[in-house]
Amino acid sequence: MLPFDFDYFQPKSLKEAVELFRYLEQQGKQPMFFSGGTELITLGRIDLAFSDAVIDIKNIPECKVMQYSGDYLFIGGALSLTQIEEANPFPLLTKVASEVADHTARGKITLGGNICAQIFYREAVLPLLLADSQLLIVGPEGVQTIHINDIFQQQLKLKKGELLVQTATERRFIEAPFFTVKRRQQWDTGYPLITIAALKIDQEFRVAISGLCPFPFRSQEAEAYLNRQGSMEERIDGALSVLPKPILDDVEGSAQYRLFVLRNLLYDALVALE
Amino acid sequence: MASKTITLHVNGEVRTITVRASDTLLFALRGKLGLTGPKPGCLNGDCGACTINVDGWPMKSCLMLAVEAVGKEVVTIEGLHDTPIQRAFVEEFAFQCGYCTPGFIMNCHSLLKQHPDADDRIIKEWLESNICRCTSYIEIEKAVKSVLRKEEPGG
Ligand SMILES: Cc1cc2nc3c(=O)[nH]c(=O)nc-3n(C[C@H](O)[C@H](O)[C@H](O)COP(=O)(O)OP(=O)(O)OC[C@H]3O[C@@H](n4cnc5c(N)ncnc54)[C@H](O)[C@@H]3O)c2cc1C
Ligand code: FES
Ligand code: FES
Numbered sequence: 001m002l003p004f005d006f007d008y009f010q011p012k013s014l015k016e017a018v019e020l021f022r023y024l025e026q027q028g029k030q031p032m033f034f035s036g037g038t039e040l041i042t043l044g045r046i047d048l049a050f051s052d053a054v055i056d057i058k059n060i061p062e063c064k065v066m067q068y069s070g071d072y073l074f075i076g077g078a079l080s081l082t083q084i085e086e087a088n089p090f091p092l093l094t095k096v097a098s099e100v101a102d103h104t105a106r107g108k109i110t111l112g113g114n115i116c117a118q119i120f121y122r123e124a125v126l127p128l129l130l131a132d133s134q135l136l137i138v139g140p141e142g143v144q145t146i147h148i149n150d151i152f153q154q155q156l157k158l159k160k161g162e163l164l165v166q167t168a169t170e171r172r173f174i175e176a177p178f179f180t181v182k183r184r185q186q187w188d189t190g191y192p193l194i195t196i197a198a199l200k201i202d203q204e205f206r207v208a209i210s211g212l213c214p215f216p217f218r219s220q221e222a223e224a225y226l227n228r229q230g231s232m233e234e235r236i237d238g239a240l241s242v243l244p245k246p247i248l249d250d251v252e253g254s255a256q257y258r259l260f261v262l263r264n265l266l267y268d269a270l271v272a273l274e
Numbered sequence: 275m276a277s278k279t280i281t282l283h284v285n286g287e288v289r290t291i292t293v294r295a296s297d298t299l300l301f302a303l304r305g306k307l308g309l310t311g312p313k314p315g316c317l318n319g320d321c322g323a324c325t326i327n328v329d330g331w332p333m334k335s336c337l338m339l340a341v342e343a344v345g346k347e348v349v350t351i352e353g354l355h356d357t358p359i360q361r362a363f364v365e366e367f368a369f370q371c372g373y374c375t376p377g378f379i380m381n382c383h384s385l386l387k388q389h390p391d392a393d394d395r396i397i398k399e400w401l402e403s404n405i406c407r408c409t410s411y412i413e414i415e416k417a418v419k420s421v422l423r424k425e426e427p428g429g
Binding site: 001002004005006007008036037038041042044045054056058082098101102103104105107108188189 | 276278294295296297298301317318319322325331332333334336337338339341342381398399400402403404
């Protein structure tokens with residue numbers, strides 16, 4: 001049970017949602033966008049999240065689209081991971097998303113919510129980082145389309161009151177060969193020890209990782225090493241030498257063990273995609 | 275304004291209740307409607323004991339607010355009567371203490387409806403959402419497979 005009360009709003013348009021957020025803030029409230037809502041419900045219960053004005057975005061049509069327009073696939077931020085998985089318009093996203101939480105929970109967890117979540121795995125962002133996706137964001141300053149790599153640095157850098165509406169991904173990335181594996185400490189469900197996603201486009205590898213650092217990332221420095229000439233060992237050593245810091249060192253796995261697992265995953269990714 | 279009167283469609287009936295907007299559906303079903311089939315376990319989305327069906331799909335009712343269920347068809351274990359999966363659980367003895375059973379049955383019921391030709395991969399993917407502390411997993415899997423093989427799916 002949540003140990004606090006909130007008002008609950010269900011705007012039917014983006015304009016209404018953004019204006020509501022601004023209005024509630026002016027009233028001294030702490031409004032929060034609510035998509036799957038699993039974060040507020042689970043973290044709120046143990047006092048790690050709070051809102052007194054919840055704005056549920058699931059009734060906004062733009063947040064629920066899943067369709068091609070020209071060469072771009074648009075996916076609404078309020079679609080559940082299960083909905084995306086069942087329709088399977090983006091196989092790499094399906095594969096990565098289908099490893100998040102468990103099947104039933106994925107019926108509630110949404111794409112936008114996972115990308116914007118506090119919890120640091122945010123695995124569903126990996127395919128979008130690899131595929132140069134564009135993000136449609138709406139806020140007090142209007143609508144903008146931003147390249148994901150310009151706005152996702154460790155986390156999605158939204159300003160207060162801004163809402164992720166849709167992701168747009170070009171078809172050629174969706175059809176590109178990919179590799180992805182989620183390694184857990186044990187069992188087949190749960191948070192990752194390391195999740196790797198890799199994609200080959202224009203003869204070059206791209207790689208994005210969750211679970212290694214306290215944020216998901218794509219590393220162009222590591223990719224530069226992986227795309228060099230040379231033995232696999234040299235290329236992987238090079239990639240491992242330029243990883244972001246800190247490397248997680250916790251009960252899921254020591255930093256050393258994570259790097260050992262990552263080395264093997266990079267090897268598997270190169271073999272699969274070469 | 276934090277309390278709201280809402281109308282829910284539960285097990286084929288229209289029910290009107292007053293809830294806090296922050297009440298989970300699990301809490302409202304049990305506390306306001308006396309539907310104690312959905313069980314509280316972890317309250318964190320991990321165990322599946324609270325699983326119900328919403329618009330035909332499995333849902334962990336501890337991960338949903340009661341106010342989010344307005345306009346949706348909610349089915350709890352109390353809404354199933356002598357379905358093939360319930361009979362199969364009895365025939366295969368797919369429980370021991372029974373605490374996880376309503377959640378497992380609701381998940382299996384939805385699986386059989388959504389994927390009447392489910393293969394082993396799909397069965398595993400869906401059933402991983404529920405935990406059985408008494409480890410009746412083999413019998414539960416047998417129960418699902420017996421329905422897939424022999425009978426009309428889902429009832
Ligand atoms: C049982 C369980 C297992 C889990 N396992 C995993 C796992 O293996 N891997 C993993 O990565 N995560 C996992 N999670 C975490 C989970 O991914 C997050 O709780 C979830 O991603 C949040 O999604 P949501 O749609 O429920 O978001 P919400 O709870 O609705 O939102 C999360 C945050 O993002 C903000 N937000 C939501 N949508 C938008 C939007 N469109 N624009 C702007 N801000 C927005 C909200 O205001 C909130 O701050 C698990 C969670 C549970 C409950
Ligand atoms: S009580 Fe809902 S999943 Fe455990
Ligand atoms: S039968 Fe006891 S928890 Fe499953």
